[in-house]
Amino acid sequence: MIESKRRRRVIANIATYFVLATLSTFCIGPMIWMFLTSLKYEADIVTQTMQYIPRRVTLDNYVAIWTQSGFPRLIANSLVVTFLTVTICVATGTLAAYTFSRFAFRGRTKLMLGYLVMRMFPAVMMIIPLYVVMRGVGLVDSRFGLALAYTSFLLPLFVWMLKGFFDSAPKELESAARIDGSTRLGAMVRIVMPLARNGLVASSVFIAIAAWNEFLFALMLTTGQGSRTWPVGLQLMVGEFQLPWGVLAAGGILSILPVIALFAIVQRTMVQGLTAGAIKG
Amino acid sequence: MRALGELSETRYWMYLLLLPSLVMILLVIAYPTLYGMAISFREMRLTRPGLGGWVGFKHYAGMWSDPVFWIALKNTVVWVTAAVVLELALGLLAATALNRDLPGTKIFAVLILLPYFLPNVVAGHMWALLLDPRLGVINDLLVRMGVLQTYKAWFADPNTALAATILVEAWHGFPFFALLLLAGLKSIPEDLYKAAAVDGAGVSAQLRLITLPMLKTVIAAAVILRVIGLVNSPDLLLILTGGGPGDATQVLSLYAFQTAYKEFNFGYASALSVVMFVILMIFAAAYIRLSRISKGEGDD
Numbered sequence: 001m002i003e004s005k006r007r008r009r010v011i012a013n014i015a016t017y018f019v020l021a022t023l024s025t026f027c028i029g030p031m032i033w034m035f036l037t038s039l040k041y042e043a044d045i046v047t048q049t050m051q052y053i054p055r056r057v058t059l060d061n062y063v064a065i066w067t068q069s070g071f072p073r074l075i076a077n078s079l080v081v082t083f084l085t086v087t088i089c090v091a092t093g094t095l096a097a098y099t100f101s102r103f104a105f106r107g108r109t110k111l112m113l114g115y116l117v118m119r120m121f122p123a124v125m126m127i128i129p130l131y132v133v134m135r136g137v138g139l140v141d142s143r144f145g146l147a148l149a150y151t152s153f154l155l156p157l158f159v160w161m162l163k164g165f166f167d168s169a170p171k172e173l174e175s176a177a178r179i180d181g182s183t184r185l186g187a188m189v190r191i192v193m194p195l196a197r198n199g200l201v202a203s204s205v206f207i208a209i210a211a212w213n214e215f216l217f218a219l220m221l222t223t224g225q226g227s228r229t230w231p232v233g234l235q236l237m238v239g240e241f242q243l244p245w246g247v248l249a250a251g252g253i254l255s256i257l258p259v260i261a262l263f264a265i266v267q268r269t270m271v272q273g274l275t276a277g278a279i280k281g
Numbered sequence: 282m283r284a285l286g287e288l289s290e291t292r293y294w295m296y297l298l299l300l301p302s303l304v305m306i307l308l309v310i311a312y313p314t315l316y317g318m319a320i321s322f323r324e325m326r327l328t329r330p331g332l333g334g335w336v337g338f339k340h341y342a343g344m345w346s347d348p349v350f351w352i353a354l355k356n357t358v359v360w361v362t363a364a365v366v367l368e369l370a371l372g373l374l375a376a377t378a379l380n381r382d383l384p385g386t387k388i389f390a391v392l393i394l395l396p397y398f399l400p401n402v403v404a405g406h407m408w409a410l411l412l413d414p415r416l417g418v419i420n421d422l423l424v425r426m427g428v429l430q431t432y433k434a435w436f437a438d439p440n441t442a443l444a445a446t447i448l449v450e451a452w453h454g455f456p457f458f459a460l461l462l463l464a465g466l467k468s469i470p471e472d473l474y475k476a477a478a479v480d481g482a483g484v485s486a487q488l489r490l491i492t493l494p495m496l497k498t499v500i501a502a503a504v505i506l507r508v509i510g511l512v513n514s515p516d517l518l519l520i521l522t523g524g525g526p527g528d529a530t531q532v533l534s535l536y537a538f539q540t541a542y543k544e545f546n547f548g549y550a551s552a553l554s555v556v557m558f559v560i561l562m563i564f565a566a567a568y569i570r571l572s573r574i575s576k577g578e579g580d581d
């Protein structure tokens with residue numbers, strides 16, 4: 001009886017590891033292949049017999065993408081747009097998230113629901129009028145304009161995610177500070193913000209990654225070198241110059257490095273924040 | 282600072298805190314949305330600045346007799362349904378395996394989650410490379426295993442193009458389900474399973490009688506969020522196929538985007554996106570009502 005139970009558990013464990021290993025391979029196999037491709041000479045990529053392990057390794061592709069295509073400029077633009085987006089969201093969204101988490105007032109539920117419904121707005125439905133409006137005020141092909149456009153779908157997301165973190169920060173310390181004569185503002189800045197610091201970082205990283213990766217708005221709203229971000233730049237390079245696979249792979253690897261680094265750092269808190277809303281709701 | 286501190290004691294404080302984000306939202310969401318709806322009733326082509334008049338329901342009527350619209354609508358339904366079903370199945374599998382918390386699970390969890398955070402542009406080209414008709418490694422593997430006779434042009438063949446893009450989408454999106462379902466599984470008390478095991482319930486009975494009912498809310502939330510995401514974002518299809526070959530992978534969001542981006546026909550593109558939004562709203566409302574009803578029954 002006990003024997004068979006143990007045997008069943010061993011089989012279940014083996015099956016679990018098999019599932020996990022298969023899914024992990026499915027997930028990161030393509031990335032590993034892209035990485036290997038980025039290290040190959042073009043002649044070894046376009047060959048009759050597939051080279052699974054590169055016989056010769058080169059960094060030429062990385063040098064090529066970095067020096068020949070204005071890639072640094074694209075990366076710099078993306079950094080600026082991402083930074084501006086996060087700044088706008090943090091500056092306005094933190095206050096809203098805190099308010100939704102701490103105060104009861106008329107229209108609170110409706111407003112929060114409104115923030116949620118905005119996530120349903122199709123990007124295309126926003127892009128067209130945003131383009132027309134921004135062209136009218138000279139914000140097309142501007143990094144600030146693009147950051148503003150990103151706010152349209154990232155701010156509601158940021159508010160909802162951060163509200164979850166504020167909800168889980170204990171209210172007792174805040175009440176104690178208030179009793180000790182601190183104003184609401186003082187309690188918010190000195191007590192609540194530090195308590196929700198991890199959540200604030202995780203939510204910021206989440207929207208930073210989203211802004212860094214965004215493609216559709218950037219394609220529509222940027223037209224020149226001055227504001228074009230890397231996803232658009234890379235995509236246009238593929239179309240215009242028949243970018244060699246190795247160079248494209250190198251560009252892909254370079255541009256996902258920041259994402260992977262950020263993800264690795266705040267992964268646990270971010271996951272917690274992403275799931276909280278769905279579980280409660 | 283002191284004045285602000287005093288202000289924070291008044292009953293206007295919360296509205297003051299909300300003001301900045303509300304202004305932003307009115308500026309970048311509410312106004313453009315209303316303006317976009319207005320555009321859908323107008324003739325607006327950037328290539329012909331002279332046009333600009335109101336045309337009433339012309340664009341909406343035009344959709345009715347536009348064969349591409351109907352193809353795109355059909356493809357949207359197929360694409361979204363297949364991707365969501367596949368992602369839900371893979372996500373459930375991953376979450377169940379991760380939830381057993383065997384040693385090393387944390388590393389697997391990170392690896393499985395990673396695709397979700399990768400940019401569409403990179404994901405698209407990566408898979409284009411993997412499935413390339415001349416040098417794609419997946420073709421090579423399939424030929425070696427004897428599944429295929431020769432390399433196949435997955436994205437160029439109208440019969441396989443949609444399926445191939447669904448595979449890429451599943452790769453990109455299933456971690457989202459794994460994430461939410463894992464959190465849902467963690468919230469199910471262990472005791473339920475112990476009690477069921479004592480009563481002699483096997484693995485499949487436990488899945489059917491405990492796991493799935495307990496996960497119902499999470500699954501419902503995850504599905505609706507994913508459907509919204511899939512219907513709204515044409516990125517991956519734009520990068521992989523551009524809607525082709527022919528209109529084999531044309532979906533509504535992509536059709537609307539291309540009508541605006543390539544043909545500069547903003548009026549028709551707006552009308553397309555408004556119709557898409559309305560369909561999505563109707564679906565969401567019906568879906569939420571249905572999942573509430575079934576949940577109500579479960580509670581009784």
